[in-house]
Amino acid sequence: MTARPSPAASVPPSPAVPLRERLQDGILRLTLADPARRNALSEAMMAALQAALERAADDPAIRVVVIAAEGPAFSAGHDLKELTARRADPDRGRAYFADIMGRCARLMTTVVRLPKPVVAEVAGVATAAGCQLVASCDLAVAAETARFSTPGVHIGLFCSTPMVALSRAVGRKHAMEMLLTGEMVDAATAFRFGLVNRVVPAAELAAATDALAATIAAKSPLTLAIGKKAFAAQAEKGLDAAYAYTASVMVENMLARDAEEGIGAFLEKREPRWEGR
Template structure:
């Protein structure tokens, strides 16, 4: 993470909620945890660093305050209207940086879980959709409201459309209205709805289970999942068959199958 002046709070906090589980907490509550370029950069750096950390098996993204993430910082975007090019260079840099950060979550070998206690809108909703799993408070809501201010949520659309049906995605994008946590679960945007205050605990419990698995197997499986979703049926089966062969050749599979046959817990040794 970048150096922060000693008199300024860190915009991204990192903690270990239990062995093998890291938590990244968005810490811009006064700005509704908006994704400023600095926060985008710090999230990207942290995800890449934790992805290479052999002691970590899963990552949780949470937030301080009543808003999980409100998307891009529109005040910051507006300030660049006075740039000589009307802000175009800044906008391009920001959007590409945000897209690269979202892709880093997908490509991270460690599963990433969103723990949503409040509102998740625009690129904040995109962040939830991008995470591998998501747990939300019953008080949380989700929206892609850009259309309401003349700015269609085109980049959030990419992640949204890969989580929910086409009609549901278009409804959210065209109406710009919030949906409840229960609706989000029914849409397929999130996995579980929990009472307020228990979201991080539930996410940690899920992360604990994931972290107890073979790191090699989970990393192979996550990478394969995202690759096959972009393929046609025949290519997907061919690709997945090769992944299964490669997986069977790993020490993890050898140990796991032996443990199953011998009726004992497997010893992954964190691979």
């Protein structure tokens, strides 16, 4: 009987740090840096992203987070070689698969709940959990060369967890079309579906993303945090409950120092000086 290869032999090593970080003018740029594995959301990549986002949440110097990638793929989703290697486990990988899906869910919810806006910068292909990551971000800027898909149906594995983010970012029928067919969607179609906010020539992608991020970073960080949290919360409520909730948010926001400063600056026709409180 031929022995199954060990997990270590089956999976090529990731870079020691598969994520690059750069902070400039209040914008933290996180670049997925494992192009040889198409920036798969491996254990190492998810851990690096999770740690970077958790640090960003509490860093007052960071106003906006941009998630970008090296190479022709934004992210190919879960590392299938890493997953397949664990089929040699006594439970055929059940515990490991559950752990990985849990880690991925935690990462995506961290993006959604981060008190800073998160912008995806997509130059190439974003598939499966990579598409899920784009859908989880607050905004997305795509190059004309970008493409998106949830291709699990091609390999007998429905993209159930990517479905959560996708169905909250695009219309129901568009989401089901992507999930049921697994077909690639070009950048123009992704824009029409509502998966991305802007489509630009590839050569202008980084500049366009930075310009959008800079526009947001110039706003009150307290106001951005209040608004992002409220947006997600009200979307899960019925109409009356949503209005009641957001009215209470508006009252607390009006009492904040930054709202007082911002309204005063508007009336006095000057630039506001944000204090983040």
